[in-house]
Amino acid sequence: MSAIRHIVFDIGKVLIHYDPNLPYSKIIPDEAERRWFFSNVCTSAWNLEQDRGRSWADAEAELITRFPDREADIRAFRKNWRAMVPYAYQDSVEILTSLVDAGRDVTMLTNFAADTFREAREIFPFLNLPRGVTVSGEIGLIKPDVEIYQCHAADFGLEPSATLFIDDVMENVEGAQASGWQAVQFIGAEQLKSDLASFGVTH
Numbered sequence: 001m002s003a004i005r006h007i008v009f010d011i012g013k014v015l016i017h018y019d020p021n022l023p024y025s026k027i028i029p030d031e032a033e034r035r036w037f038f039s040n041v042c043t044s045a046w047n048l049e050q051d052r053g054r055s056w057a058d059a060e061a062e063l064i065t066r067f068p069d070r071e072a073d074i075r076a077f078r079k080n081w082r083a084m085v086p087y088a089y090q091d092s093v094e095i096l097t098s099l100v101d102a103g104r105d106v107t108m109l110t111n112f113a114a115d116t117f118r119e120a121r122e123i124f125p126f127l128n129l130p131r132g133v134t135v136s137g138e139i140g141l142i143k144p145d146v147e148i149y150q151c152h153a154a155d156f157g158l159e160p161s162a163t164l165f166i167d168d169v170m171e172n173v174e175g176a177q178a179s180g181w182q183a184v185q186f187i188g189a190e191q192l193k194s195d196l197a198s199f200g201v202t203h
Helices: 021-027 031-040 046-049 057-066 068-079 090-101 114-123 146-156 170-178 189-198
Strands: 007-008 105-110 133-135 163-167 182-185
Touching: 021 031, 021 068, 046 057, 057 068, 090 105, 090 189, 105 146, 114 133, 133 146, 146 170, 146 189, 163 189, 170 182
Parallel strands: 007 105, 007 163, 105 133, 163 182
Antiparallel strands: none
């Protein structure tokens, strides 16, 4: 196993909290109806297409055509996005910051819509500390497709076998491993500290 020289962080649910239920608990107060809405209308698969680069206008239009009676609820998704990311995980941010301060090569790779990521950088200034970031919505590729890892490695000059990727979604971890990277699933900050130590990464 190669010594780790590059560390790549996912963002959502690793560094910042994300939960669409937070604003929608007020928009659609009935829990069963809200669950139906996220299962059938503004689904994870629908939202992922914005991470792939689809515009919000096109995304909304596609759903409003199918669910015209839910237009207000559909448009509320983008309008209330900031309420879905209410805080950062400070213990995780401290790990990232300490790695950067220690001179480690830290970058980020995220499934994120281009416009909401620009907002995220304003809300959470620590997202500007790493050397750079690959945002899926900006390049039209998403995790766990192997191509996005290859693109990130090429753009930032990473040696795959010397790269450690941190992501909360196992499929994304496996995508990184399929690209020749080392990778761990994020469970929490304490586990991440242990994982980093097991790879010989001190900070």
